[in-house]
Amino acid sequence: MSIAFIDLQAQRARIADRIDKAVLEVVHDGRYVMGPWVSQFEQELATFSSAKHALGCANGTDALVLPLMAWGVGPGDAVFCPSFTFCATAEIIPWEGATPVFVDIKPDTYNMDPDSLEAAITMVKAEGKLVPKVIIGVCLFGQAADYRALRAIADKHGMKLIADSAQGFGTTIDGRHPTDWADAVTTSFFPAKPLGCYGDGGAVLTNDTALANLIDSYRVHGKATPEDLATHKFEHDPRYLNMRVGINSRLDSIQAAILIQKLAIFADEIEARNRVAARYNAALAGHVKQIPHVPDGFVSTWAQYTIEHDNRAGLIEHLKSQGIPAMVYYPVPMHRQGPYAHYPMAPGGLPVSDAKAASVLSLPMHPYLDEATQDAVIAAVIGYSA
Numbered sequence: 001m002s003i004a005f006i007d008l009q010a011q012r013a014r015i016a017d018r019i020d021k022a023v024l025e026v027v028h029d030g031r032y033v034m035g036p037w038v039s040q041f042e043q044e045l046a047t048f049s050s051a052k053h054a055l056g057c058a059n060g061t062d063a064l065v066l067p068l069m070a071w072g073v074g075p076g077d078a079v080f081c082p083s084f085t086f087c088a089t090a091e092i093i094p095w096e097g098a099t100p101v102f103v104d105i106k107p108d109t110y111n112m113d114p115d116s117l118e119a120a121i122t123m124v125k126a127e128g129k130l131v132p133k134v135i136i137g138v139c140l141f142g143q144a145a146d147y148r149a150l151r152a153i154a155d156k157h158g159m160k161l162i163a164d165s166a167q168g169f170g171t172t173i174d175g176r177h178p179t180d181w182a183d184a185v186t187t188s189f190f191p192a193k194p195l196g197c198y199g200d201g202g203a204v205l206t207n208d209t210a211l212a213n214l215i216d217s218y219r220v221h222g223k224a225t226p227e228d229l230a231t232h233k234f235e236h237d238p239r240y241l242n243m244r245v246g247i248n249s250r251l252d253s254i255q256a257a258i259l260i261q262k263l264a265i266f267a268d269e270i271e272a273r274n275r276v277a278a279r280y281n282a283a284l285a286g287h288v289k290q291i292p293h294v295p296d297g298f299v300s301t302w303a304q305y306t307i308e309h310d311n312r313a314g315l316i317e318h319l320k321s322q323g324i325p326a327m328v329y330y331p332v333p334m335h336r337q338g339p340y341a342h343y344p345m346a347p348g349g350l351p352v353s354d355a356k357a358a359s360v361l362s363l364p365m366h367p368y369l370d371e372a373t374q375d376a377v378i379a380a381v382i383g384y385s386a
C-alpha cells in the first residue's frame with residue numbers, strides 16, 4: 001500500500017476538465033501577465049475572506065515583504081515573529097535591513113504566545129536600540145493565531161500586524177477572517193498549501209486602501225499610485241513613472257485562472273479536511289503525547305495534521321515500513337538556524353519552540369483522504385504506541 005502525504009491528483013481528478021479549459025483559455029488569449037483573470041481572482045479572493053482588497057503577487061514570501069516595504073520598515077526597526085515557522089516568515093525581515101525578534105509559541109496551538117510577545121516588546125523598548133514596528137503572527141498548520149490578542153498588543157504599542165496565512169488561508173475565529181484584525185493578511189499558492197495553484201503564487205489582503213495602493217505600486221517596480229498621479233504632472237504611461245524602488249512580483253494569468261476554479265471548491269475542501277481531522281482526533285486521543293487542539297470558535301484549514309510523540313523517530317520509521325509517509329515541520333526552529341541565531345529573542349529563550357521541534361510529526365492530510373486510508377494511518381500510529 002502506498003499512501004500520499006498530500007494527494008494533489010485526487011483534487012485534480014475532481015476538477016481536471018474545468019482547470020484544463022481555464023488554462024487553455026489563457027493560452028489562446030495571450031494576456032499571460034496581469035490578464036483579466038488576475039483581477040477577477042483578486043476580487044473573488046477578497047470576497048471570500050471579507051477583505052476590501054486582494055493583491056496577487058509572485059509567491060507567499062513576496063506577499064510578506066510587500067507590506068514591510070509599504071510601511072518603510074528598515075534598519076533600526078524590530079519585527080516580532082515566531083521562531084517555530086517556515087523560514088520565509090523571518091527571512092523577509094533582514095531583506096529590509098530590519099531585525100527579527102523571535103517570540104515563543106503556545107504549547108497547545110503552536111501559535112504565537114501573546115505573553116512572550118509582550119515580554120519581547122518590553123525588552124526591546126527597555127534596551128532602546130530598536131524600535132518595535134511590526135508583529136507577524138502565523139496561522140501555523142492551518143489555524144489562526146490569537147489575532148484578537150495580537151491586535152490589542154499591536155494597538156497598545158502603535159505597531160502594525162501581519163497575519164502570515166500561507167498555511168491557514170480560509171481559517172476563521174468566530175466566523176471572522178484574520179483580515180478583521182491584521183493590517184495585512186498574506187498567503188501562498190504553492191501547490192501543497194490548502195489553496196494552491198500549479199506553480200508559485202501569493203497574495204496580500206487588506207482593508208486599508210492606502211496600503212493596497214502602495215503594495216500595488218511596490219509589486220510593479222514602484223509605479224505611480226492614484227495619489228501620485230493626482231499630485232504629479234506626467235503625460236506618459238503611469239507605469240513608467242517610478243515613485244519608489246519596487247520589485248517585480250506578479251501573479252501569472254494561468255495561475256489566476258487555475259485559482260478561480262480551485263477557490264470555487266475551497267470552502268467544501270475545508271469542510272472535508274475538518275472531517276478528516278475530527279476522525280483522526282477521535283481515534284488518536286490518548287494514544288499519542290498530543291493531538292491538535294483547536295480552541296472554541298476557531299476553524300482550521302488543516303494544512304498539516306500534527307501530533308507529538310516521545311519517540312518520534314521510531315514512530316516515523318514504523319509508519320514508513322507500512323507505506324505511510326510522515327513529515328517533521330519544523331525540526332529546527334529559526335533561532336537555532338545559522339544565519340538567524342544571532343538575532344534577539346524573547347526573554348528566557350524559547351523553551352516551547354525548542355520542545356515542539358523535537359516531538360512534532362505530521363500525518364497524511366488532504367480533503368480527499370478516504371476513511372479506509374485514514375483508518376490505516378490510525379491503526380499504524382496506535383499499533384506503534386501500544
Ligand SMILES: *Cc1c(COP(=O)(O)O)cnc(C)c1O
Pocket residue numbers: 059060061062085086088089138164166167187188189190200201202
Ligand atoms: C509556504 C509559506 C510561506 C512562503 O510561501 P512561498 O509561496 O513558498 O514563498 C510563508 N510562510 C509560511 C508560514 C509558509 O508555510
